[in-house]
Amino acid sequence: MQELLNFISSIFLLLLGTPLHSDKQIESDLQPVTVTPSGTIFGLYNVTRRGRRFESYRGIRYAEPPIGDLRFQPPKMIDKYESPVNATRDGHVCPQAWNNCCRTPPYEDMDEDCLFMNVYTPLKKDRKTLLPVIFFIHQSAFLAKTARSDIFEPNYLLDRDIVLVTFNYRLATLGFLSTGDKIAPGNNAMKDQVIALRWVQKNIRAFGGDPNSVTISGCSSGSVSVIAHMVSPMSKGLFHRAIAISGSPTKIDKMPSDQYTWAEKQARLLDCPTTNSSVIVACLKTKPWRDFARTYDKFYVFDRNPIHQWDMVVENDFGQERFLAIDLMEAIRQGNMTHVPIIINQNTAEFFSMAPPIITNSTILKQMNEDWEMMASLAFLLPKTNLKKALELLRTVYLQNRPLYLNSPESLERLGSLYCDSSVAFPVHRLANLMCRHSTQPVWYFFFTYVGECGYYISPYTGKPDRAVHQDETLYLFPSPYYCEQIGLIGRDAVIVDRMTAMWYNFAKYGDPNPIDADLGLYWPPMTPDNRTYLKISDDLTLHKNLREKRFELWEQLHPIDYN
Numbered sequence: 278m279q280e281l282l283n284f285i286s287s288i289f290l291l292l293l294g295t296p297l298h299s300d301k302q303i304e305s306d307l308q309p310v311t312v313t314p315s316g317t318i319f320g321l322y323n324v325t326r327r328g329r330r331f332e333s334y335r336g337i338r339y340a341e342p343p344i345g346d347l348r349f350q351p352p353k354m355i356d357k358y359e360s361p362v363n364a365t366r367d368g369h370v371c372p373q374a375w376n377n378c379c380r381t382p383p384y385e386d387m388d389e390d391c392l393f394m395n396v397y398t399p400l401k402k403d404r405k406t407l408l409p410v411i412f413f414i415h416q417s418a419f420l421a422k423t424a425r426s427d428i429f430e431p432n433y434l435l436d437r438d439i440v441l442v443t444f445n446y447r448l449a450t451l452g453f454l455s456t457g458d459k460i461a462p463g464n465n466a467m468k469d470q471v472i473a474l475r476w477v478q479k480n481i482r483a484f485g486g487d488p489n490s491v492t493i494s495g496c497s498s499g500s501v502s503v504i505a506h507m508v509s510p511m512s513k514g515l516f517h518r519a520i521a522i523s524g525s526p527t528k529i530d531k532m533p534s535d536q537y538t539w540a541e542k543q544a545r546l547l548d549c550p551t552t553n554s555s556v557i558v559a560c561l562k563t564k565p566w567r568d569f570a571r572t573y574d575k576f577y578v579f580d581r582n583p584i585h586q587w588d589m590v591v592e593n594d595f596g597q598e599r600f601l602a603i604d605l606m607e608a609i610r611q612g613n614m615t616h617v618p619i620i621i622n623q624n625t626a627e628f629f630s631m632a633p634p635i636i637t638n639s640t641i642l643k644q645m646n647e648d649w650e651m652m653a654s655l656a657f658l659l660p661k662t663n664l665k666k667a668l669e670l671l672r673t674v675y676l677q678n679r680p681l682y683l684n685s686p687e688s689l690e691r692l693g694s695l696y697c698d699s700s701v702a703f704p705v706h707r708l709a710n711l712m713c714r715h716s717t718q719p720v721w722y723f724f725f726t727y728v729g730e731c732g733y734y735i736s737p738y739t740g741k742p743d744r745a746v747h748q749d750e751t752l753y754l755f756p757s758p759y760y761c762e763q764i765g766l767i768g769r770d771a772v773i774v775d776r777m778t779a780m781w782y783n784f785a786k787y788g789d790p791n792p793i794d795a796d797l798g799l800y801w802p803p804m805t806p807d808n809r810t811y812l813k814i815s816d817d818l819t820l821h822k823n824l825r826e827k828r829f830e831l832w833e834q835l836h837p838i839d840y841n
């Protein structure tokens with residue numbers, strides 16, 4: 278059987294005009310090798326959490342370097358590698374702010390030439406059939422982070438029979454500049470993601486991955502990207518299932534078709550004239566990428582607000598290949614999308630970590646109490662429609678009409694809930710409720726409340742995580758050495774890793790997260806409009822209904838939509 282498959286794949290490669298190396302001739306004890314339609318790629322071996330060896334190919338260039346004349350241009354796919362690729366080191370990190378917050382590492386290896394991909398796959402001898410592919414889109418507000426292997430380690434997921442693909446895409450101004458005209462129609466970073474998906478279609482079979490079973494997945498802005506691919510005509514046919522964790526593009530405002538004011542702001546920050554878009558873009562093209570990265574922090578008005586800056590746009594038609602031609606929420610409501618099975622979730626305290634820097638800083642706190650209108654509309658991404666009413670109502674309901682007090686635990690809770698609901702929780706609620714009405718495919722909804730040894734938020738009172746915040750669910754899918762020691766094989770955290778990876782694997786393989794080869798102790802049914810069941814993941818798995826619907830009524834009243 279294996280011989281037959283090898284034979285068929287050799288014929289396949291031959292038809293695509295690839296020189297026929299025999300894997301066995303050049304593969305060594307040190308380096309696995311994969312012969313793809315685009316060329317030969319060498320990797321390294323590595324070992325998973327459970328001690329299983331796998332093949333790791335890091336730093337594969339999937340598009341031409343987006344530098345020089347290609348800056349602010351759509352990506353160009355690489356069809357053929359001129360010489361074998363020695364994919365043993367991660368590619369460069371895309372330019373981003375120097376002083377990243379939190380516990381992220383300094384990225385010394387930044388460069389504008391950053392369109393690289395990593396592919397992780399079980400050993401050839403362990404691949405009996407083509408394996409489902411999990412294509413992971415990294416998070417961080419389209420402003421930061423990277424797919425680098427120390428940030429997203431494959432060591433948990435590769436205990437399952439899957440092929441994992443992670444990759445970088447352009448960030449901030451260099452990825453999202455959109456003047457709304459033909460000079461810069463926008464969405465270049467999203468087109469990077471599409472090119473990465475096309476690369477997967479072309480080459481993943483050689484790594485043992487099934488191009489007809491690709492699960493696009495992502496957290497936060499990665500999740501927003503997942504939904505956008507479901508709608509984009511460019512992404513059609515490139516994926517088959519979706520996992521959208523803790524992020525939704527169903528913002529209250531309609532999507533814009535440009536981010537001209539951000540372009541002007543960037544121009545001013547780099548001493549460029551702002552006469553018109555051709556002048557702006559011509560000047561920005563002359564600036565070193567380091568200068569962009571140095572200014573990114575200056576887009577914040579206070580602390581790290583507003584958290585959403587660069588984003589995708591609905592592209593006007595200038596004859597270019599458009600990533601988005603229709604508002605995302607509208608597309609979902611019309612069912613005008615690629616219908617695939619999807620998992621959606623939110624965590625207990627999304628974006629809670631935005632609250633402490635405010636509650637502990639007397640200057641910012643004073644400003645927030647005194648200029649609620651400006652500060653709240655920025656912090657909570659409030660649209661212009663119904664703004665006055667929103668500002669009043671949010672202050673009444675979330676803050677009980679009281680000022681915020683310095684270092685007050687109660688104020689922290691109140692402000693934290695407001696960040697949670699405005700930034701992620703309510704948009705995700707909208708997404709799940711729209712999707713289960715308009716998708717022909719099942720929607721599974723979960724609520725992640727598990728608090729383990731590690732977390733993205735450490736309580737100042739206990740010195741430990743005390744709630745499930747934004748991104749915490751990813752700690753059980755990817756070892757994240759800057760936040761957590763690798764989770765072992767026993768203990769509470771280990772159980773969560775086993776469950777999460779079982780669900781992911783099962784969903785990627787069968788389009789249903791209920792594991793066939795592991796017992797969750799219950800059956801997790803999809804959410805339907807009339808029976809809005811969700812799975813709560815804490816130490817136990819339990820089923821509930823109507824996730825936080827009472828709490829979100831206020832938002833529904835402020836910004837009503839017709840869900841049907």
Ligand SMILES: *[C@@H]1O[C@H](CO)[C@@H](O)[C@H](O)[C@H]1NC(C)=O
Nearest residue numbers: 321322323324333426430431
């Ligand atoms: C593999 O193992 C080495 C240690 O030998 C480690 O430094 C490297 O980053 C690991 N990860 C991957 C994905 O190859």
Ligand SMILES: *[C@@H]1O[C@H](CO)[C@@H](O)[C@H](O)[C@H]1NC(C)=O
Nearest residue numbers: 307308319361362363364365
């Ligand atoms: C790939 O790079 C490593 C480290 O630089 C080197 O040891 C190895 O020989 C190279 N392999 C190939 C096939 O060029």
Ligand SMILES: *[C@@H]1O[C@H](CO)[C@@H](O)[C@H](O)[C@H]1NC(C)=O
Nearest residue numbers: 550551552553554555556557
């Ligand atoms: C943009 O401004 C420059 C400088 O004033 C001018 O030469 C050019 O014609 C303008 N372009 C457009 C498209 O208006």
Ligand SMILES: *[C@@H]1O[C@H](CO)[C@@H](O)[C@H](O)[C@H]1NC(C)=O
Nearest residue numbers: 508509510601602603611613
């Ligand atoms: C669906 O969206 C596309 C743009 O993505 C648009 O061209 C098309 O007209 C829409 N179809 C319907 C039926 O509205």
Ligand SMILES: *[C@@H]1O[C@H](CO)[C@@H](O)[C@H](O)[C@H]1NC(C)=O
Nearest residue numbers: 578579580637638639640641
């Ligand atoms: C408080 O915020 C102000 C204004 O953003 C900033 O300049 C100052 O450094 C902050 N203070 C502390 C202690 O973080």
Ligand SMILES: *[C@@H]1O[C@H](CO)[C@@H](O)[C@H](O)[C@H]1NC(C)=O
Nearest residue numbers: 801802803807808809810820
């Ligand atoms: C709703 O879903 C739950 C869980 O699958 C099931 O037990 C219950 O019977 C369903 N209720 C209705 C009214 O369909």
